[in-house]
Amino acid sequence: MTGSAPQHNHAQAVQSRPQAGSPGAAQWTVRDAVVDFARRVGMTSIFANPGSTELPMFRDFPTDFRYVLGLQEAVVVGMADGYAQATGNAALINLHSAAGVGNAMGNIFTAFRNRTPLVVTAGQQARSILPYDPFLAATQATELPKPYVKWSIEPARAQDVPLAIARAYAIAMQEPRGPVFVSIPADDWDQPAERVPEREVAHVTRPDPAMLERIGALLDACERPAFVVGGAVDRADAADEVVRLAERHRARVYVAPMTGRCSFPETHRLFAGFLPAMRERIVELLGAHDAIFAIGAPAFTYHVEGNGPHVPPGAQLCQLIDDPAVASWTPQGIVAVGNVRLGVQDLLARAAPAERALPAPREVPPRALPPVAGERMSVAFALQTLAEVRDPDGIVVEEAPSSRPVMQRYLPIPRAGRFLTMDSGGLGYGMPAAVGVALARPGERVIALIGDGSSMYSIQAIWSAAQLRLPITFVILNNTRYAALQDFAPVFGFGPHEPVQGTDLPGLDFVTIAAGMGCPGVRVDAAAKLADALRAALAAGPLHDGPTLVELVVA
Structure with missing residues (x-):
């Protein structure tokens, strides 16, 4: 997935009708x-x-x-x-x-x-x-x-x-x-009309050179820079340029809160992890840096009320963003507005700064262990296994909010353009989005990683995938609850054992639901069977030219 528009040529498929008003031409509608x-x-x-x-x-x-x-x-x-x-x-x-x-x-x-x-x-x-x-x-x-x-x-x-x-x-x-x-x-539709004249419209603007000069000077002068990347990097097809800029400045690179795309390779030496949507935690995680450069991302997206500064004391904030509305509420610092790729290219055109020491690499998470007898497998073990058996260059479309922090640790995305989720927090996006991605990328198998609660908002997407014979593997993480709400309840004063009404989801059988829409599936509740089941569901070939579903029963 890239932010650059493809070239289209349909002239050989269908000839345009003669323009209305030309000799012998039928009236256009x-x-x-x-x-x-x-x-x-x-x-x-x-x-x-x-x-x-x-x-x-x-x-x-x-x-x-x-x-x-x-x-x-x-x-x-x-x-x-x-x-x-x-x-x-x-x-x-x-x-x-x-x-x-x-x-x-x-x-x-x-x-x-x-x-x-x-x-x-x-x-x-x-x-x-x-x-x-x-x-x-x-x-x-x-x-x-x-x-x-x-x-x-x-x-x-x-x-x-x-x-x-x-x-x-x-x-x-x-x-x-x-x-x-x-x-x-x-x-x-049947009324007379004229053909829309040929025209070309520029869809991007170059950021102001003076503002980029100030940002470049700030990055050159600082000692411990941090980059915070957002979805606009991937939309502008600017990830390679951002990697080069981060390597030039030896900057740690964080992903902005609630980002819906991969804009920096999560296996890169400079990758530092994901920022939560909480003001105090953002300041804490960025505390070691004296310059923070938000690239293609708001500074910052919050989910809960917070207090105190927006950036660590003594740190300077700068931003490159394609959206002037977002720039208007950036709390402080220097903001350049315009196309992210063009802006980063202009920053790369500057003379290289003095070389800095590489920051310490990100800590590697410990391996997730299989469950003991009688217990459900953990989400961490399930996603670690998926990461091991899948094509690392494949596309993942995700809508499993409660499992996202675990996914970010155990299912790294190695390059930009291969991950998609929603920026909004609204459910019902992931399953149909996977269908759209598969239509756009014929021949590539897409993994749709979906929570059990999320899937029920747009489960009809399975039918479209089956009718179109799209190579999608729907992986349903079934923990029989709206886990995100139960996990979030303490923030709003719920006690440790207090029930959260309307968050239990017993009795859902996703294999049967999928079969009713023409999609084969399998239910996996034993860790020993997980790897083989995922390999079979991800395999290409005559028996797997359409969608398949794997329901994982997890803790």
Whole structure:
């Protein structure tokens, strides 16, 4: 997964219709103009769940387009999000009026936090009956997805729809990227329209050289620098440059709190670990450093209330970020706003600083032990075994919040672009995102590492994976509870043995659920069988050309 948009060429597959107004040309419709524009920018996979007000969009469906069906709208958006992040290009979504947009809102929120470029369209009732508040009409359609879209419109005229789609694409792709929304009345599609003119729009801006000069001077002058990297590094395809910059400055590299992508190799000598979303702990972990450089990350994301300074006393903070809204609340220091890769390249163009000593390497976690007889295997043992049998260069899509700290210790990601989770904290993203990633990376087996509670928010994604014969291994960590909430309860005053209502999840059988959607699976509750079961589920070949599921019963 990279942040650079791929090149698309569909001219050989389908010839564009003659431009309206040319001699002998048929009149273009809104549908013609939208399909033509989507083809030109590479949005030829449409992620959707159908409804009556959307049907006119799909008449005469072009043969070089692909309709990707999700059985619920949250699944649709999650699949499109994974696909867009893996390709680096905006994905096209079609939802059903107000109810469909409402079902999708959780993952639209996640896409907004992920900075994922999505063009979300939704059907609207016919313009001629909108004054009569008809069935399935979306009242104030453009307001429903706000504030979690960058732009929202219902065009004033049918003829404006193609230009609205073109503008939506440009806004979605402009850094900081994100979802946009276009509401389209059902009777617009057959109205006459003109082809969207050819144009090129720059989607990135270069950070201010004067601010980068100040950041570079600070890094040169400090003695013990720390880098804190976030998802914008991977989105900008800047991980290699960040590695070079860290090696030049001998900087320890931490991952910013709640980061949804891998932006620095977790096996690198300078990798220092993951920062928690707690102010006091961040200050404690960064206490040995006199300069802190946040690259492609907020400074900082918090989850609980805290007190005291945001950085260690005596340390100076600087930041390179693609989002001016994030820069606006950075508590102190020097901030450069613009494309992360271009900014890091400019810092690398400076003369090399005086050489520093290498910092001490990160402590290697002890090996997790298999369980004693009669006990469930630990998450640490399960993920350690997965790390040992999987292809280290494979892709992992994760949504197991309570197991994430364990995963970060026992399932290291060796290079950028091979890990994805949600920045939002909203559940229901991981399973469909794995489907989208697999669609974008044909032939690569994707591991979807999902908690038992998380999986039930978008379990329908298994059906899409099975229908599309995608090589996904769903690994379900079944601890029969919402463990994250139970683990977090003491922060809010719960006693050590006080029950947390609504957090137990008995009776779920994921192998049976998967089989009902056409996906084979196996349940593993014995540590001795774990490695072989995972190897079989990850194997390629005629018997494993589609998805499979492994349910791990863990402590």
